[in-house]
Amino acid sequence: MSTAKERFVIFVLLILEGIYLSVRLGRNTHHINSLKFFFEKYLLIEFSIKKDRMEHTGALVRMVMLLVFVGWLFMWIMLPTKTYKYTWSLSLSKHLNSTYFREQGTNLVLFSFPIMFLASLGCLYLHFQAKNAPKRNFTRRRWLDFWKRPLIVMNPLGIVSTMAVVFSVLSVALLGWSLYNYLHVSFGHLMMHGVGEKVWQARFRSVSLRLGYIGNITWAFLFFPVTRGSSLLRLVGLTSESSIKYHIWLGHISMVLFALHSVGFIIYWGITDQMELMKEWSKTYLSNVAGEIAFVLAIIMWVTSIRRVRQKMFEIFFYVHQTYLLYVFFYIIHVGVAYFCLILPGIFLFLIDRYLRFLQSQTRIRLIAARLLPCNVIELNFSKLAGLEYTPTSILFVNVPSISTLQWHPFTVTSNANTEPEMLSIVIKCEGTWSHKLYKQLSGSPIDSLQVSVEGPYGPAAPHFLSYENLVLISGGSGITPFISIIRELTFQQLNDNRKIPTNVLLVCAFKHSTDLSMLKLLLPLTSNTSTTSNISQTNLKIQAYITRETEQQQPLENTDSSLRTIWFKPMPNDMPVSAPLGPDSWLWLCVIISSSFVLFLIFLGILIRYHIYPKELAGGPSAYNYTYKTLWDMFFVCASVFLATSFVFFWRKKENDKKETMKVQNLELGETGEIESCADLSVVETTSIHFGHRPDLKKILMENNKKSSDVGVVVCGPRKMRHEVAKICSSKQANNLHLESMSFNW
Structure with a gap:
């Protein structure tokens, strides 16, 4: 009973019922409560209609978010396959790699947009859920009790639930699947990168390179667990404190992969007499020097984040870990703009959260x-x-x-x-x-x-x-x-x-x-x-x-x-x-920040590429524009869009809240x-x-x-x-x- 026609029929029937009660009861004040029952009954039906409509809308939103997330994961599964490389990517490039986004178009649409859409829609869902749901709803999903049950209790993993084991197995399966397909495609079309290079050397280089690709997959998820005000974590019932272990696991896995990737290339350059490539900062391709700087910073962070070091010398761990900004900077320069778009959502959402925390921390608390x-x-x-x-x-x-x-x-x-x-x-x-x-x-x-x-x-x-x-x-x-x-x-x-x-x-x-x-x-x-x-x-x-x-x-x-x-x-x-940093209705305003900042980023990037980068590449070829400069522009626009959108909403909301709220000092x-x-x-x-x-x-x-x-x-x-x-x-x-x-x- 959710249509206007059905509501009208119900209302007419209840009016007839009210008239009948009035005629039957006459002027007997003893039965006046029966008339009140009529109005209460109508209001109850109205409430149930709204409640049903709200539940259906919530279920529809959850289904849309699930489908988008599954589609995003499906693209990660297909990315390393031969089908994607030789069939899908060619077709997608024609339609998505426009003059406004060039080589970033496909990855922006397939890998960046879905997560940013989920984060924004999730904020709206949480906002209306908080508004319409009963306050302090203590119900829990009983079927989750089995999945939350401890399955592994051991050091150094700690207490691992059944659900965590399942997701860990699926994650490892994704990494294994990707590595197998990358190597299968690579070995099938093996390229020699030097005169007199042997097949086993080319395969060794290919394995080292693909290990870096796999490490990039872990980076796509690395920043989600440490985004404290994340709508994505809230949607799956997690907090940043309860999910910090996933950040640690992903960090260890990524460091193992990147260590193998870096050491593998150093060995390859050594056995092929190309050690001069370690000093190369190419204008047309990836920067090896930037990758080496990122690797050194990562090793230092990794060593100081080992559990024993972290607990015994927390201050050293804390201060060294703040170099993650430099690590991210050189890492993005090394991988380039196309691969940056693969890991962009996690970094983008983390930057919004981190900047909001910075703005909140500037207030001196009473x-x-x-x-x-x-x-x-x-x-x-x-x-x-x-x-x-x-x-x-x-x-x-x-x-x-x-x-x-x-x-x-x-x-x-x-x-x-x-x-x-x-x-x-x-x-x-x-x-x-x-x-x-x-x-x-x-x-x-x-x-x-x-x-x-x-x-x-x-x-x-x-x-x-x-x-x-x-x-x-x-x-x-x-x-x-x-x-x-x-x-x-x-x-x-x-x-x-x-x-x-x-x-x-x-x-x-x-x-x-x-x-x-x-x-x-x-x-x-x-x-x-x-x-x-x-x-x-x-x-x-x-x-x-x-x-x-x-x-x-x-x-x-x-x-x-x-x-x-x-x-x-x-x-x-x-x-x-x-x-709260954004005052009442925080989820709604966070949605405004996420969506507006991402749109700003796309606008800035599109204008730059269309009217600055594209004309130069059109005249001098695809490698006419400095490869590192493209990456620097991307990082600058990400930071600028986050700064502008977040600052505007934060200070506007702060001004509105200051008008409504007055500080009350208790005299205790x-x-x-x-x-x-x-x-x-x-x-x-x-x-x-x-x-x-x-x-x-x-x-x-x-x-x-x-x-x-x-x-x-x-x-x-x-x-x-x-x-x-x-x-x-x-x-x-x-x-x-x-x-x-x-x-x-x-x-």
């Missing part, structure tokens, strides 16, 4: 207060706009210029967007040089203000972990911080009778020392009210705390606030609350907070049991919950050894009712 816990833990409380929404377990990136102007560190958001509409909180555990410097700065001489910049928050689309019947949260040390936001969300949802939340929630937390128990104080916010405090005892929350390095309790949990210190900061004139009294904290302490103590001298028996705890319920969500965050132990338990055949979600602070 810091309300900091709580220093006796276990070297800091809670920072920021002011935020009431309209900024985020889900539990979201991540906020923080920069403190007084410590380091370049370093940005991610921290879990512990506050709740519903119960704390004007405050956003994060928790920092002092475990590294940066965090220790921050703790020392705050705990030293009194300070009135602290300059802080942020990026984010970034998080999942919905708190789907609340859809389980029972919930088990397992943490080790600072791994408890994501669960603070989950428990606060549970506390809030307890007030909503129409929302289904887990019946029982068990928090298992392992600490080294009893002073770490003070982190349980953070389960309630700094400015919680009486209802929030009382609801924590109504969520069926049970806390089992394990102190592994102490055999007896040093002091009661309720007395651990003796050394807790709260620092209140004075508002500064330039301070602003945390807000320390005395009132102290009273609230004491109430919170009592509610936490009532639900906590403390064990000393041993670690939790995770297998026993999980198997007991596996027997109690048929739908148990298990969320673990902590050291790698703990996460792997929980994953192995949940992947066993006896744990059919356990559904694992693993979180990690390190990669």
